[in-house]
Every structure is written in structure tokens, then in C-alpha cells.
Amino acid sequence: xxxxxxxxxxxxxxxxxxxxxxxxxxxxxxxxxxxxxxxxxxxxxxxxxxxxxxxxxxxxxxxxxxxxxxxxxxxxxxxxxxxxxxxxxxxxxxxxxxxxxxxx
Numbered sequence: 221x222x223x224x225x226x227x228x229x230x231x232x233x234x235x236x237x238x239x240x241x242x243x244x245x246x247x248x249x250x251x252x253x254x255x256x257x258x259x260x261x262x263x264x265x266x267x268x269x270x271x272x273x274x275x276x277x278x279x280x281x282x283x284x285x286x287x288x289x290x291x292x293x294x295x296x297x298x299x300x301x302x303x304x305x306x307x308x309x310x311x312x313x314x315x316x317x318x319x320x321x322x323x324x
Contacts, residue, residue: 232295233261235270242266248290254279255286257296275299 228247235242244261252260254277264270276299278284283299290296 229290229292229294231257231290231293233258233263233298234295235263235267235298237267237300243295252290253287254284254290254296257290258298261296263298270298274301 227250229250229252231246231248231252233244233246242263244263246257246261248257248260255272258264258272258277264272272286276283277286278297278299279288279290279294281297
């Protein structure tokens with residue numbers, strides 16, 4: 221019989237807020253998907269504001285489907301919704317830069 225510890229996958233579940241970042245390590249069975257790993261990690265109890273209907277999930281910075289099967293040493297990331305529109309933020313920065321250079 222094979223050692224049960226060799227049959228488990230080591231994965232991490234990560235979540236970050238403005239001032240807090242947490243990375244939880246856990247062992248999961250093969251064929252575990254992203255959603256299952258998040259649920260098994262206990263992170264939803266630590267951060268009740270996480271809404272899996274709104275927050276996207278990914279592996280190492282790449283958005284993935286919740287049903288995607290994990291591999292050994294994957295890091296599941298829970299992404300918060302954007303606060304500001306990236307295009308609008310870039311536009312504001314460009315306008316400020318143009319105004320500053322016009323005043324010189």
C-alpha cells in the first residue's frame with residue numbers, strides 16, 4: 221500500500237487586502253479543484269467578506285475556472301474586485317502629467 225502522504229498534493233491558498241496578506245498551505249487529494257481548495261483552506265471563515273460569486277480565482281496570477289484541477293505546489297489566489305477602472309486611472313495620471321509639464 222502506498223504512503224498516503226505521497227498521494228496528497230501540497231497547495232497554497234492566497235488572499236490579500238490593502239494591509240493584510242495571507243497564504244495558507246494545505247494538503248489536498250489529487251483531482252481537487254480550485255473551489256474545493258479554497259473551501260478546505262478555511263480562508264472563508266477568516267475573511268467572511270470574500271464572496272466566491274464575485275471574487276475571481278486563479279493560479280499564480282492567471283485567472284482560472286473554479287473547476288480547474290490543481291497540481292502539486294499550485295498557489296490558488298482569490299482576487300478582489302477592482303476599486304477603480306484601470307483606463308480611467310491611467311487617463312487621470314496622464315492628464316496630471318500633461319498639466320505638470322505644461323506649467324513648467
